[in-house]
Amino acid sequence: MKKLIRNSFALVGAALIASTAPAQADEIDDIIGTGTLRCGVMLDFPPAGFRNSSNEPDGFDVQYCKDMAKALGVEAEVVETPSPERVPALVSKRVDVMIASASNTLERAKTVAFTMPYVVYTNVVITQKDSDIKSFEDLKGRSVGNVVGTTPEQFFLEHFENWDDPNGNYTGFGSDAESYLAVSQGKVEAIIGSSAQAADLIASGNFPNLEIRSEAPFTVDLVSIAVNKNDHSLLRWANLFVWEQQKSGRYAELYKQYFRSDEVPALTIPNTYY
Amino acid sequence: MFGYSFHWRTVWQEIPQLAEGAIVTLQIAVFSMLIGITLAVLLAVARRNEGSIASRLASVWIEVARNTPCLLQIYLAYFGLGALGINISSYAAVLGAIAFNNAGYLAEILRGGFNSISQTQYAAAHSLGMNSFRVYSYVVLPQVFRVTFRPIMNQSMWALLNTSLGMVIGLKELTGATQFAQSRSFRTFEFFLVAAAMYYVIAKIILGLAALVQWRFLKGGR
Amino acid sequence: MSAYSGLSWSDLLFLLDGAGKTILLTALATLFGTVLGIALGWLRDSSRLVGWIVAPYVDVTRSVPLIIQFVLFNSFIAIAGYPLNPLWSGTIVLSSYMGVFTSEVVQAGLQAVRPELRRAGRSLGMGYWTEMRYVTAPLALRVVFPSWIGLVIGLTKDSALVGVIGYIELLRASQILINRTNEAILILLGAGLFYFIICYPISRYSQTLERKLKQ
Numbered sequence: 001m002k003k004l005i006r007n008s009f010a011l012v013g014a015a016l017i018a019s020t021a022p023a024q025a026d027e028i029d030d031i032i033g034t035g036t037l038r039c040g041v042m043l044d045f046p047p048a049g050f051r052n053s054s055n056e057p058d059g060f061d062v063q064y065c066k067d068m069a070k071a072l073g074v075e076a077e078v079v080e081t082p083s084p085e086r087v088p089a090l091v092s093k094r095v096d097v098m099i100a101s102a103s104n105t106l107e108r109a110k111t112v113a114f115t116m117p118y119v120v121y122t123n124v125v126i127t128q129k130d131s132d133i134k135s136f137e138d139l140k141g142r143s144v145g146n147v148v149g150t151t152p153e154q155f156f157l158e159h160f161e162n163w164d165d166p167n168g169n170y171t172g173f174g175s176d177a178e179s180y181l182a183v184s185q186g187k188v189e190a191i192i193g194s195s196a197q198a199a200d201l202i203a204s205g206n207f208p209n210l211e212i213r214s215e216a217p218f219t220v221d222l223v224s225i226a227v228n229k230n231d232h233s234l235l236r237w238a239n240l241f242v243w244e245q246q247k248s249g250r251y252a253e254l255y256k257q258y259f260r261s262d263e264v265p266a267l268t269i270p271n272t273y274y
Numbered sequence: 275m276f277g278y279s280f281h282w283r284t285v286w287q288e289i290p291q292l293a294e295g296a297i298v299t300l301q302i303a304v305f306s307m308l309i310g311i312t313l314a315v316l317l318a319v320a321r322r323n324e325g326s327i328a329s330r331l332a333s334v335w336i337e338v339a340r341n342t343p344c345l346l347q348i349y350l351a352y353f354g355l356g357a358l359g360i361n362i363s364s365y366a367a368v369l370g371a372i373a374f375n376n377a378g379y380l381a382e383i384l385r386g387g388f389n390s391i392s393q394t395q396y397a398a399a400h401s402l403g404m405n406s407f408r409v410y411s412y413v414v415l416p417q418v419f420r421v422t423f424r425p426i427m428n429q430s431m432w433a434l435l436n437t438s439l440g441m442v443i444g445l446k447e448l449t450g451a452t453q454f455a456q457s458r459s460f461r462t463f464e465f466f467l468v469a470a471a472m473y474y475v476i477a478k479i480i481l482g483l484a485a486l487v488q489w490r491f492l493k494g495g496r
Numbered sequence: 497m498s499a500y501s502g503l504s505w506s507d508l509l510f511l512l513d514g515a516g517k518t519i520l521l522t523a524l525a526t527l528f529g530t531v532l533g534i535a536l537g538w539l540r541d542s543s544r545l546v547g548w549i550v551a552p553y554v555d556v557t558r559s560v561p562l563i564i565q566f567v568l569f570n571s572f573i574a575i576a577g578y579p580l581n582p583l584w585s586g587t588i589v590l591s592s593y594m595g596v597f598t599s600e601v602v603q604a605g606l607q608a609v610r611p612e613l614r615r616a617g618r619s620l621g622m623g624y625w626t627e628m629r630y631v632t633a634p635l636a637l638r639v640v641f642p643s644w645i646g647l648v649i650g651l652t653k654d655s656a657l658v659g660v661i662g663y664i665e666l667l668r669a670s671q672i673l674i675n676r677t678n679e680a681i682l683i684l685l686g687a688g689l690f691y692f693i694i695c696y697p698i699s700r701y702s703q704t705l706e707r708k709l710k711q
Contacts, residue, residue, distance in 0.1 A: 052499075053676075055506075077399045084462060085662055087571075108459060181678070182353075343654075344653070345657075435559075440562075
C-alpha cells in the first residue's frame with residue numbers, strides 16, 4: 001500500500017514536471033496530446049475545399065486532412081480559413097497545418113514552411129460558347145478575369161505584361177464564384193480557372209453558356225501543405241505522409257474522386273527531385 | 275510573446291502598387307460624396323411634398339439604402355444589373371452603389387436641416403420675386419449645409435470605409451491592392467498595417483478638403 | 497462527387513443559422529460597445545486630458561475600414577500568441593468600433609444639456625452623481641437615443657464583414673450557398689430582405705421616437 005502511494009506521488013510529480021516543461025514536447029506531441037489535428041482549409045475553392053449539399057466541409061483538401069488525422073491517430077478538425085486568414089491562423093496556432101491549396105513559392109516560403117507538393121493544378125481558359133477566343137494567345141488585347149491574390153493570377157499577369165497591349169485589361173475578383181458569374185454575364189471575355197473546377201462547374205449545368213477553350217501554358221502549379229517555420233518535426237512527418245499517400249495509391253484515389261479525371265498528374269517536374 | 279519576425283523590406287517594394295490603390299479609394303470616396311449630396315438634395319426636396327409619387331419613390335430609396343448592407347448594394351449594382359444585361363465596370367458599380375448609399379443617408383441628414391428652417395423664410399424669399407429654384411439655392415441650401423456640416427462629414431468617413439468593399443467585384447482599390455500584395459509573400463500583418471496607415475492618411479485628406487469647402491463656402495453662421 | 501448542387505429547403509435553415517449568428521454578434525457588440533461608449537463619452541466630456549489621450553484611438557478607429565481592422569486585429573493577436581475564435585475577435589473589434597461611435601454620440605448628448613441646467617441642479621444641493629442621474633442623463637438620453645439606434649442598425653450590417661475572418665454569419669452563409677449553387681442574385685436578394693426585416697422596424701421605431709421626443 002505504502003509503495004502504491006509513493007508511486008502515485010512520483011507519477012503526479014513527473015506529470016507536474018512534464019506539464020511545466022513544454023519545451024520538451026514538439027508540435028506532433030501536442031497534436032497527439034490534445035487528440036485533434038486542426039487543419040486550415042479554404043472552403044471557397046472547389047473541388048479542393050467546398051461545402052456539400054448539406055453544407056458540411058468537403059473536398060480534396062478536407063479528405064486529405066482527415067487522412068492525416070487518421071495516420072496520427074487523432075480526430076480531424078476542419079477550420080475554415082478564408083484567403084487573408086490562412087497565415088494568421090497558422091502563426092497563431094489556431095490551426096496546426098494549412099491544407100489550403102497554397103502554391104509553394106520561394107517568396108511565401110520566407111514566411112511558412114512547405115512540404116513536398118501534395119497535388120498539382122492545371123489552369124484553363126474559360127469563355128462563353130460563342131466567343132472567338134480559341135487559344136491562350138488569343139487573350140492578348142482582351143478583357144480577362146481571375147481571382148485576386150492567387151498564383152494563376154500572378155502567372156497570367158506575367159504574360160499580360162509581356163503582351164503590353166493597350167486594349168487588354170485584367171480584373172481580379174474576390175473569389176471563384178464572382179469570376180464565373182462575370183464571364184457568364186460577359187463582364188470579362190474570358191477567365192482563367194483550375195481545370196478541375198471548370199469541368200465540375202460546367203458539368204453541373206449552372207453555366208450552360210460557358211466552355212473550356214484551352215489549357216493555360218503556365219508553369220506547373222504545385223501546391224503544398226504548410227506548417228509553421230519552426231515546427232521541424234511536424235514538417236518532416238508531413239513530408240513522409242505526403243509521400244505515403246502517393247505510395248499507397250490514396251492520392252490517385254482522391255484525385256479521381258474530386259478532380260474528375262482519370263489522368264492523375266505526377267507530383268514532380270521532369271529531371272528534378274524534391 | 276513575439277515569436278514572429280517582421281519583414282518590412284517586402285512591404286516597401288510594393289508601396290507603389292498600394293499607392294495606386296489608395297488613389298482609386300480616394301477618388302471613389304470623394305466622387306461618391308459629390309454625387310451623393312446632389313442626389314440627396316433632390317431626394318430630400320422630393321420628400322417634402324408628402325403623398326406625391328416622387329416623395330414615395332424617395333422614401334423607398336432612402337429606406338433600402340439605409341437598411342441593407344452596402345456590400346449587397348455593390349454586388350447588386352454589378353451582378354444584379356449584369357443579370358438584366360446591363361454591364362458596367364466594377365469602378366462604376368462601386369461608385370454608383372456607394373453614391374446610392376450616401377444619398378439615402380444624406381437625405382435623412384438634410385431632412386433634419388430643412389426642418390430647422392422656418393416657413394417664413396420661404397415666404398419672404400418668394401415675396402422678393404425669387405422662383406423655387408432660387409429660393410433653394412440661395413436661401414435654404416446654404417443654411418441647411420451649415421447646420422448639417424458635421425453629420426455630412428461623418429457620412430464621408432462612412433463612404434471612405436465602404437470603398438474597401440469594392441475588392442469583392444474586382445476593383446483594385448487599397449484593400450484589393452493589399453490583398454494582392456499580401457498573398458504573394460504571406461506577410462499579412464505587415465501589409466494590412468501599412469494599409470491601415472494609408473486609410474488614416476486618406477481620411478485626413480478628405481477632412482482637409484471638407485474644411486476647405488467649409489471655409490470657402492460656408493463661412494459665417496455658427 | 498460534385499461540389500455543385502441546387503438549392504434545397506435545408507439551405508434555408510443554414511441561412512437562418514447565419515441570421516442567428518448575425519444577431520448574436522450584433523447583440524454582444526451592442527452590449528459591450530454601448531457600455532464602453534458611455535464610459536468613454538462621459539470621460540471625454542468631463543476631462544479634457546482623457547479626451548486628449550484617447551483621441552488617437554478614436555481617430556484611427558473611425559478612419560480605418562472594418563475589414564482591415566478585423567484582419568489586423570486577428571493577425572496581431574495571432575502574432576502575440578493569444579488566438580481567439582472568430583466570434584470573439586469579431587466581438588472585440590466590433591465593440592471597440594461601436595464604443596468609439598457611441599462615445600461621440602454620448603459626448604454630443606452631454607454637451608447638448610445646457611450648462612445653466614447642470615449648475616441649477618448643483619445649486620439645489622444635488623451631488624455630482626445625483627445631478628447626473630436626475631438632470632443631465634435623462635436630458636442627454638433624448639438626444640442620444642435616436643442616433644444610438646442608428647448605430648445599432650449600422651452595426652447589424654457591419655457584422656457582415658466578420659465573414660473575412662471565417663465567422664459564418666448571414667452574408668457569409670449566403671456566399672457559401674452562392675459558391676455551391678451559383679444562384680447569386682436570388683440568394684442575395686433573400687439575404688437583403690433578411691437584413692431589411694431586421695433593420696427596418698428598428699429604424700421606423702427610432703423615427704417615431706424621435707418625433708415624440710421633439711414634442
